[in-house]
Amino acid sequence: MSTGTYKPQIHTHYLPHLSLSFARHTNALNETFVLLSSDYTKSLHLQTDRFLDFHTAGGLHYTARIPRYGRDLIYDRHSTEALVPSVGVNADGNGEVFRLNLEVGRFMKGYEVDVGGDDLATVGGGALQGGINTGAVNTASVAEDSHNLLAFGTSLGTVEFWDSRSRNRVGILSSPQDASIDGRSEITALQFHRSGLELATGTSNGLIYLYDLRSPIPILKKDQGYGFAIKNLIYLDSGTSTRAQTSEPKILSSDKRIIKIWDKRNGTPWTSVEPAVDLNHVEWCKDSGMLLTANEGKQQHAFFIPQLGPAPKWCAFLDNIVEEMAEDPNDPNAFGKSSAGEVYDNFKFLTLPQLRQLNLDHLIGTTSLLRPYMHGYFVAQKLYEEARLISNPDLWQEQRAKSIQEKINKERESRIRGNKKVAVKVNRKLAEKILEREEKNERRRAKRVLEKGGDDDMLMDIDQPVPAAAAAAAAAPEDAAAGGEDKPTVLNDPRFARLFQDEDFEVDEESHEFNAINPSTQRLPKGLTAVEEEELAEHKGSSSDESSDEDERDHQQPSKQSWKDKSVDNTRISSSSYKKSGHQSQRGGPPPKMVGSSSNRKGAQQSRDRSFGDRVANLTVRQRPVNNGGTVVVGEKQVTFAPERKGKGRRDGKGGEDDGQRHDRRKMKDRRSASGNVFRKM
Template identity: 40%
Template sequence: MSLQVQNANNVKIYTVSGSKGSRSIPDWLARRNKKALKNDLEWRHRIELIQDFEFPEASLKIKTTNDGNFAVATGVYKPQMRVFEFAEMSMKFDRHTDAENVDFQLLSDDWTKSVLLQADRSVEFHSQGGIHYRTRIPKFGRSLTYHYPSCDLLITASSNEVYRLNLEQGRFLNPLVTDGEMANGGGINCGEINPAHLLYGCGTDSGTVEFWDLRVRGRVGILAPTIPDSVASIAGDSLKISSLKFRNDGLTMAVGTSTGHVLMYDLRSNIPLYVKDHQYGYPIKSLHFHEGTQGEDGKSKVISTDCKIIKIWNREDGKNFTSIEPSNDINDVCPVGDSGLMFVANEGIQMQSYYIPSLGPAPKWCSFLDNLTEELEENPVQSIYDDYKFVSRKELANLGLDHLIGSAVLKPYMHGFFIDLRLYEKARAIANPFGYQDFKEREARDRVAKEAGSRIRATTKLPKVNKQLAAKMLSNEAKARKKAVKEGQEPSAAGSALKDERFADLFTNPDFEVDEDTTEFKLLNPVQSTKKPSYRIVGDDEMEDAGSESGSEPSDVDSDEDLVRISNYKKPEKKSGKNKDAITSIRSGVKDRKRIPKMEVLKQRMNQSHAASGPSRSQASRSFSDRLAREQQTENNISRSTSGGMEMTFSLNKKKGQSRQQPASGGKRTSTGDRRERRSAGRNTIRNL
């Protein structure tokens, strides 16, 4: 099951019943040729708040009883009246009449006593058993109103008189004669009694509203509503009063005109409080004041209706609340008390029921609507056209079915044709035999992509512009966080520059991309800080060759032929204590080489060759002032001759604060032999210089 839901002005409106009547059925698909009900998805997914809430052709009027237990409606064809019981949520009975109904009134609190104004100038009185009495009026009637204190039935017709039929005496009394002009078949369109002080008002074809006091049977006032000049110039003298409604407070009155305007009045003034325009230009058919829960904004509502739209707006300021536009023309609207449920009589077969939770709660007899509407919101269900496929003439030619044009197989519609879905699938399979295989491959790719997208990925998506800069920034941020955690501090809460809107163009605009191959970049960055490269593990022979080359030709160390970078190599852990001493030792090279990774020995020898050949990378990256200050602090004096010779004078004083290195295990001091070996290694280094 599913419910159609509208969301006009952010107000949810649920179509509880009547959605089937709003569906357009192709004339070439007759009802008798429909599938069995078990195969009709729409029938299986239908929702009927009240069973058989429909008429064979159209519904004309609908009202609820004063006790709130029944609904009475009239419709065609054949002309009939139907009574629906809310407790059973079904139709109680139907009763046929001889003519179409124009209006009716319920004389009792339930359905047992009613009076019907028919289109053949007859007035029928119905009791529980059937028609009780029938009489006729001189002119064609337009509306009925019942005055309870005097038992007068007031009938407006196509004349300037309001007929009075006294039900206590059983006879007609003197009519109320209005000032309405009778030119062009004018008359009185509507009548209404104020529920507070029983003032009777009637709207005429001459565009006036007359007020009568039925106690003295005299007119107490005439109101001539005014509409905007732009509309009045178009309407001319054809402005008519089509509907009228009083509020329970006795002072507020709403007037509907034939031009589609609603005027709100205070009876103490002849100037309207405001004017509402339906924008369609059709006569206003009904007006209702709805108190309910006074909505979410705490204001009572007004429900105005023409044949196209139902508008709900605030009574105080006229601000629009929501609107409903059924697919069929509207004949009458009946709110169910002050609840959020509303019945609509229309030109379709089914009478429509709308539920607006924000307007009021559901009635007591269908309180389940509050929970049902949220669970059964509209879902796509199969419709009549789901069994057919719309194709254009070009698609027919591609499928090889253009020879069927003009036959009963193709149903012309707009710029194409409707074809049976099964025939279309067979023709497409013949025209494209590999279509199913392509479909399976596409589905498999989509499934794999969906599963891959659900995996947890630790990588960060880099921008398309300045990828290296972004990767460097992310690496620095990760190191800073790791360092803060290691030192027991809280990581910085500052946001990343990648997410900062101020630097958005740096990673999105190609004009800001950094070109590292330009001369300007190399001048500003003479030594780039990159990740330390990883190298493959070489054999003993290769390591010996590399060591000999590093001692004789330092310039060849950086050759790519001797070093091979690898991406997935884990950096070896730093050695401490005795291993460090063994690395710096020359005499114990064979003994210590077994305990040190060969790759690390190769890198250290290369570093020694770099130190011998020129300044280190860290020194080269320093500014000139820093290097000058560093040379002034050292005690070494270097002098060069014009012939290329160099002389260096230095002292071997130990630096202050330097402690002797201790082995990693045991914490014991090194032996005398180890210290002697280190001193010998130092002398050998000096001799080489």
């Protein structure tokens, strides 16, 4: 989160996406702000018009006004109080630090700090809020990680310590005599060390002092060099105590011109950053080398120092850029030409939590054994194995015993459990069919793995009838669907659970729809009844000459008679007349043949045995009269797919054929039939 001007607004960025989450405008400029939660959802902003704005994810939640202008804002998490150091004095002539209790929701009695008057001669009640050189409490700091003491820096150059539990002043630290150059040196920056025993103070003339709380004399003095007021002091401590003991301790100090990082033990400069515009605030991403600055430019500045630490997780791509730019082979964080081929050979990638588990995090930044990369480090394989053995001496034996036990359990499971039936209530055949299909796919996958020389864990016994995973799914599909690690199938999918449990979803295999979809599962009919035999005999006795000729052909082929005459219903597709035309029924039979129809029925049996090519070669051209008196050239034979009626005609009640109601298809043989079954009775 960052705040800016023109117009006064708040920007919140979502770092994993490196994008702006939202922008929100305010009524006045932000002096400073604090985040009350671990994310952006709760924040408290100190405005320049004496207002405290409480913001949530939805917008401005509440505003409260303070009596005088605030200079700084901190949050005491132990007492849930927002502390606002202010300028000016109260009725008693003391400066005030306003206390807003966020749990109770009201202002409490503030901390009274001695800030002097409006000039050097007057102290106390003569001070004016808006006068020149008015006394003020400029900054504050709290030791959250240790004793939770509160420190307030004043315009007199003193630091007062208060205990939040008893709300009493416990000590006053005066500035050194040489701290004041022009007669007045104010405290503008304060920072506690995480141990709580050290304190860093920054003055308005660019001097930095390090104190041990057990002594009023500073242990180190550092000059920023430009004479501007110190804005930020940050202890660059690592996240773990082991790294803090071995790595070189550093302090970051900044004014509006430059950022300096130096050794806190002797004040030796380590590095510095000087941007092109003035600085207002500097933030450090903990346990990384990333620095973010709020400045007077249009854009925020981000500086990355690889030697200070790795890049944060949300911009891990910076590590790759550093590797490409680095050329010094002696730099432990650089990969030059001399080690270009050794970057990934015999190295193990470990993250920071894994390094802490192996007690190797103290090597970060101090040796070349750990090479930073992305969000972790590359460690030599030998060092990694030795560290594992040191941290757990029985690791090799435990791993060996574990692998042996896994092999025993696998053999025991295949020997004892075996093949179990599918535990379903309905549609058992469907479940067994699905399971069989899964087993075939698993065997096929295992063969491919064996052909490619896969890993030992992926190898499977091809001769084994049922894999372990399939057997487990077959034995208990409910357990697999409840949250097992098996591959999701129809059996263990909760969406299809009622298909194998509810009787309403049972598949009726005797229905007509099932037989139409699954013709291979139909059963062969039994013998004909007496009524069916009588109707069949009547049908044969009343057939035409052409039908009798075809019956004689059918009698000459006894092998084909077994699949004919199975039904006597003329309305069904599997009728006797339809089968005689050469069509194959659903129950099987010889394939259909295309034959030529001739106007001359004599010698049909001999021409039937000839091939179509021989008959075409012997065609002769002849003419025949037509109804209109003209002639048309035709061949001896014609081949057509138009069906021709050859069955018995429908008879009326007197026994005569009803020619008035039925069309003579032999006279209309040139017209294409509209029947859907084109090959009927050819």
